[in-house]
Amino acid sequence: xxxxxxxxxSLLSLAAVATCPAADFQIVASKDVAVDEIAMGDLKKxxxxxxxxxxxxxxxxxxxxxxxxxxxxxxDCLGESDQELxxxxxxxxxxxxxxxxxxxxxxxxxxxxxxxxxxAIGYVSAGAIPIGVKKITVK
Amino acid sequence: MINTxxxxxxxxxxxxxxxxxxxxxxxxxxxxxxxxxxxxxVVHGFLSQGFMKSDGNNFITAKTGDGTFQTTEGALNIATQxxxxxxxxxxxxxxxxxxxxxxxxRLDWAYADYRVTDWLGFRGGKVKTPLGLYNDTQDxxxxxxxxxxxxxxxxxxxxxxxxxxxGGDVYGHIGLKKLGSISYQAYGGQRPTDPNxxxxxxxxxxxxxxxxxxxxxxxxxxKWSTPIKGLRLGTSYMYSYYNITGFLGRxxxxxxxxxxxxxxxxxxTHKRLSLASEFRSEPSNMALVxxxxxxxxxxxxxxxxxxxxxxxxxxxxxxxxxxxxxLHSSEAVPGLLAGDNSHIFDQAVTVRFDFKKxxxxxxxxxxxxxxxxxxxxxxxxxxxxxxxxKPTTNMIALRxxxxx
Numbered sequence: 001x002x003x004x005x006x007x008x009x010s011l012l013s014l015a016a017v018a019t020c021p022a023a024d025f026q027i028v029a030s031k032d033v034a035v036d037e038i039a040m041g042d043l044k045k046x047x048x049x050x051x052x053x054x055x056x057x058x059x060x061x062x063x064x065x066x067x068x069x070x071x072x073x074x075x076d077c078l079g080e081s082d083q084e085l086x087x088x089x090x091x092x093x094x095x096x097x098x099x100x101x102x103x104x105x106x107x108x109x110x111x112x113x114x115x116x117x118x119x120a121i122g123y124v125s126a127g128a129i130p131i132g133v134k135k136i137t138v139k
Numbered sequence: 140m141i142n143t144x145x146x147x148x149x150x151x152x153x154x155x156x157x158x159x160x161x162x163x164x165x166x167x168x169x170x171x172x173x174x175x176x177x178x179x180x181v182v183h184g185f186l187s188q189g190f191m192k193s194d195g196n197n198f199i200t201a202k203t204g205d206g207t208f209q210t211t212e213g214a215l216n217i218a219t220q221x222x223x224x225x226x227x228x229x230x231x232x233x234x235x236x237x238x239x240x241x242x243x244x245r246l247d248w249a250y251a252d253y254r255v256t257d258w259l260g261f262r263g264g265k266v267k268t269p270l271g272l273y274n275d276t277q278d279x280x281x282x283x284x285x286x287x288x289x290x291x292x293x294x295x296x297x298x299x300x301x302x303x304x305x306g307g308d309v310y311g312h313i314g315l316k317k318l319g320s321i322s323y324q325a326y327g328g329q330r331p332t333d334p335n336x337x338x339x340x341x342x343x344x345x346x347x348x349x350x351x352x353x354x355x356x357x358x359x360x361x362k363w364s365t366p367i368k369g370l371r372l373g374t375s376y377m378y379s380y381y382n383i384t385g386f387l388g389r390x391x392x393x394x395x396x397x398x399x400x401x402x403x404x405x406x407x408t409h410k411r412l413s414l415a416s417e418f419r420s421e422p423s424n425m426a427l428v429x430x431x432x433x434x435x436x437x438x439x440x441x442x443x444x445x446x447x448x449x450x451x452x453x454x455x456x457x458x459x460x461x462x463x464x465x466l467h468s469s470e471a472v473p474g475l476l477a478g479d480n481s482h483i484f485d486q487a488v489t490v491r492f493d494f495k496k497x498x499x500x501x502x503x504x505x506x507x508x509x510x511x512x513x514x515x516x517x518x519x520x521x522x523x524x525x526x527x528x529k530p531t532t533n534m535i536a537l538r539x540x541x542x543x
Contacts, residue, residue: 041314050312050320051257058223065168079368083454083493084408087282089168090542093183094279095267096228096248099218100181103168119223 024072026128027136029121030114033059037137044078046121048088049098054121061101062113062122069107069125077123077138170215170543178219185281186213187540189236195532196510197523199295200340201237203534210236210538212278214247227251232278237523239296241335247278248303258311265305269324269360270375271402271417274301281542284413284491286503289445289463291483292402292419294517296337301377304328304356319364327357330379341516342385345476347392350385358400369409375402387429396425396436411451413459419443427472437476439469439515449489457491467515482509483517497543505534 027043029035034055045051047061063085064070074080080088092098104110107124114120115132124130171182189210193203201209212234220226229249234240250264267275276282277293287295306328313321332352333339339350358377365372377400384393404417421441427434443466449459463485471478489503510519510528519528 045257045312045314045320050322052254053257060220063168081451081454083451090183090279091276091282093169093181093218094185094214094216094230094282094542095275096216096218096230096250096252097267098252099220099226099228100168100183102179 024076024126025069025123026126026130027121027123027138028111028114028130028133029059029136030117030119031132031134032118033057033121033134033136035136036134037139039139040077043121043138047078047085047101048080049092049101057119059119059121060117062110062117062120063101063103064107064110064123065103065105067106067125069123069128072125073123168543175219178221180217180219182215182217183543184213184215185279185540185542187211187280187538189286189536189538191534191536193505193532193534195507195529196519197237198507198532198534199236199290199518200239200337200520200523202523207237210234212236212240214278216247224255225251225253234278236295238340239335239337243335245299256311258313260310262308262310263306265303266308266326266328267303268301268326268356268358268377270301270358270377270400271360271419272373272404272406272415274375275303278302279542280501280538281499281540284449284457284459284501285447285461285487285489286501286536286538287487287505289417289447289461289487290485290518291445291463291465292417292443294337296340296516296518299331299333299336300338301330301356301379303331305331306355317366319366321361321363323359323361325359328355330354330356330381337516337518337520340520340522341513342383344513344516344521346387347385348387350383352381352383354379354381356380369407371406373402373404373406375404376400381425390430392427392429394425394427394437396423398423413449413451414447416446417444427475429475434475435472437469437472439467441515442466455493457489457493459489459491461485461487463487465509465511465517467511467517469514476514479512479514481512481515483511483519484508497541499538499540499542501536501538501540503536503538505532505536507532507534 034057089100093100104113107128110122110124114122169181170184173180190208191203192206197204201207214230214232216230218228230247231244232247233242233244235242248265248267250262250266252262254260269275273288277288277298308326310324356377356379360375362371362373379398382395400421402419407414423439425437445461445463447461451457465483467481469479486506492500508531511517
């Protein structure tokens with residue numbers, strides 16, 4: 001019985017991870033963003049400036065400058081180091097190919113900025129309370 | 140007309156203003172941000188100062204044999220998103236390395252970018268030219284582990300000829316689902332002219348004077364982000380048409396024709412390791428007319444290659460090395476130019492310190508074999524080495540840079 005419970009618990013845990021890869025952070029967006037869920041691949045492309053739309057509407061990524069949510073987002077979503085990400089943004093900014101994303105320094109600043117911006121998408125810690133913004137599920 | 144003294148004063152003031160902004164306020168991602176008519180305007184900039192000391196020969200038109208600080212560069216850019224699909228921006232660059240650049244402020248890029256959708260966008264204006272791995276970023280050393288990019292295909296003395304074009308681009312990013320994705324850019328436009336470039340200095344060393352050059356570049360670049368994590372493969376093509384007029388002694392002369400570059404490249408990153416390699420072939424066919432008399436065409440072949448490896452030991456320490464190879468051959472033009480078979484090989488070793496946010500310091504050694512030839516000048520010039528060119532050159536370079 002104990003082994004069966006353990007097995008069931010393990011399966012449930014795996015299912016939770018598979019459907020919610022953003023375990024240590026949550027994706028938040030302005031209320032005018034057209035989607036409620038987004039594929040991990042598309043989310044990565046938006047933050048690497050390769051994609052500028054979600055649900056056929058323009059979106060703008062917003063990043064944090066450090067902290068636990070930023071570290072988790074880099075590791076679990078982008079698969080890049082902070083240096084690689086900053087280099088990609090500098091490449092875009094100094095060649096004019098794209099405008100480097102707005103950077104904020106806390107969950108509160110992220111929520112505050114996104115709640116007032118149009119088409120903004122960002123991330124905060126899993127424990128942050130996203131007031132005035134839309135929570136996006138990562139597929 | 141601004142004279143050299145005034146130009147230096149303007150550049151000095153601009154660079155001082157950039158430095159004055161350093162350290163103001165909390166950590167941020169741009170030099171400045173402000174709103175104009177509800178549009179956020181972002182400003183970025185960089186500034187770097189180097190030192191070079193060599194034995195053997197003076198390199199890239201600087202007095203490296205004596206040890207020189209004659210290598211400074213900086214840029215400021217401004218950009219804004221006007222609508223969901225349209226952004227505009229411009230960057231001004233100024234710098235000097237030896238006789239190159241002369242602190243002449245240059246419009247590095249200035250264009251409007253209209254992104255219709257993710258797979259289709261248009262750019263118009265002065266646009267950075269994609270060619271191989273680094274052509275459009277070769278004047279931004281802070282993006283790379285190296286102080287000097289592999290000089291076989293990214294020579295400092297010739298970069299102003301290919302760095303940007305004034306014209307139009309079409310670009311996009313196409314998702315291939317399980318096969319990864321492809322980024323492409325196709326372009327065409329007028330080639331910039333630069334009287335303080337190695338291209339002009341090389342022709343002057345062949346005896347030409349009062350030179351004027353014009354022409355255009357057109358081509359494409361395609362990068363495939365493969366399904367193998369961290370592996371990118373790419374290919375580039377650039378067709379360049381040149382039209383040069385001048386004098387050889389008292390005789391008027393002209394030269395016109397093509398340089399065609401085809402590149403293949405690969406880049407692989409795995410955790411802290413970065414590997415890169417690029418191969419480029421550049422055949423050239425230039426017609427020559429001297430004192431109204433057509434001469435046989437000058438047929439040349441340039442072949443370039445590099446392979447590099449860099450490893451980031453800590454967030455603040457990266458060590459890397461590359462091997463760069465430049466080969467040139469050309470047929471003789473009877474009565475004017477001798478045939479040539481020459482090379483420059485360079486083994487470089489770099490240590491990069493990201494010692495503070497926005498700051499980098501690099502130390503780099505170069506061990507070069509060969510000097511190329513004056514008829515395809517590539518870093519080594521007789522004018523800078525009046526004692527005669529020696530077959531090998533070793534150089535140490537240091538560079539301190541700030542960017543935000």
